[in-house]
Amino acid sequence: MKNGREVEFHTPAERLLANxxxxxxxxxxxxxxxxxxxxxxxxxxxxxxxxxxxCYYLTELDLGSFDTSSVTRMEEMFAYCRSLxxxxxxxxxxxxxxTMSSMFYGCSxxxxxxxxxxxxxxxxxxxxxxxxxxxxx
Numbered sequence: 001m002k003n004g005r006e007v008e009f010h011t012p013a014e015r016l017l018a019n020x021x022x023x024x025x026x027x028x029x030x031x032x033x034x035x036x037x038x039x040x041x042x043x044x045x046x047x048x049x050x051x052x053x054x055c056y057y058l059t060e061l062d063l064g065s066f067d068t069s070s071v072t073r074m075e076e077m078f079a080y081c082r083s084l085x086x087x088x089x090x091x092x093x094x095x096x097x098x099t100m101s102s103m104f105y106g107c108s109x110x111x112x113x114x115x116x117x118x119x120x121x122x123x124x125x126x127x128x129x130x131x132x133x134x135x136x137x
Contacts (some may be wrong), residue, residue: 015041023049023073030056043067050076060086069093080106 016039024034027050035058048068052058053076061084068074078084082111084107094100 008037009051015039017043018045020044020045022051023047024053026050026055027053030054032056033059035061037063037065040065041067044070046070046095047073048077049073050079051081052077052081052082056080056082059083060087063092064088064090066091067093068097070096070097072096074103075099076105077103078107078109079104082106082108084108 018040022042022045026035032055045068048071052061058081061078061081066089068091071094073118074094078087079102087109
């Protein structure tokens with residue numbers, strides 16, 4: 001971690017393989033301002049619940065290199081990301097995801113979105129597809 005506000009993944013190998021669970025990986029890291037995921041391999045990850053919850057000062061996240069084809073849990077993933085202005089999830093494959101409830105709860109990208117009543121994947125996905133953020137094939 002650089003200066004307590006930035007994270008970069010470095011490894012002698014070309015890519016760093018993430019654990020199967022990234023639940024809460026950056027949860028409550030309230031001072032983080034940036035994270036570089038260029039060298040992180042997420043192909044084996046199946047749980048991303050609350051991965052960025054309470055990352056208050058992150059302004060942008062580029063998750064375009066994430067392989068989410070094995071992920072089944074994404075609930076509360078970006079909850080309370082109060083400063084988030086830009087989010088790239090263009091590579092997200094959500095076909096195996098079973099729950100996305102409250103994925104953007106309290107997130108500045110959707111200030112009027114609470115999703116507290118949404119507990120099913122389909123109803124939540126419909127809301128997010130309408131916004132053009134996530135696509136279901």
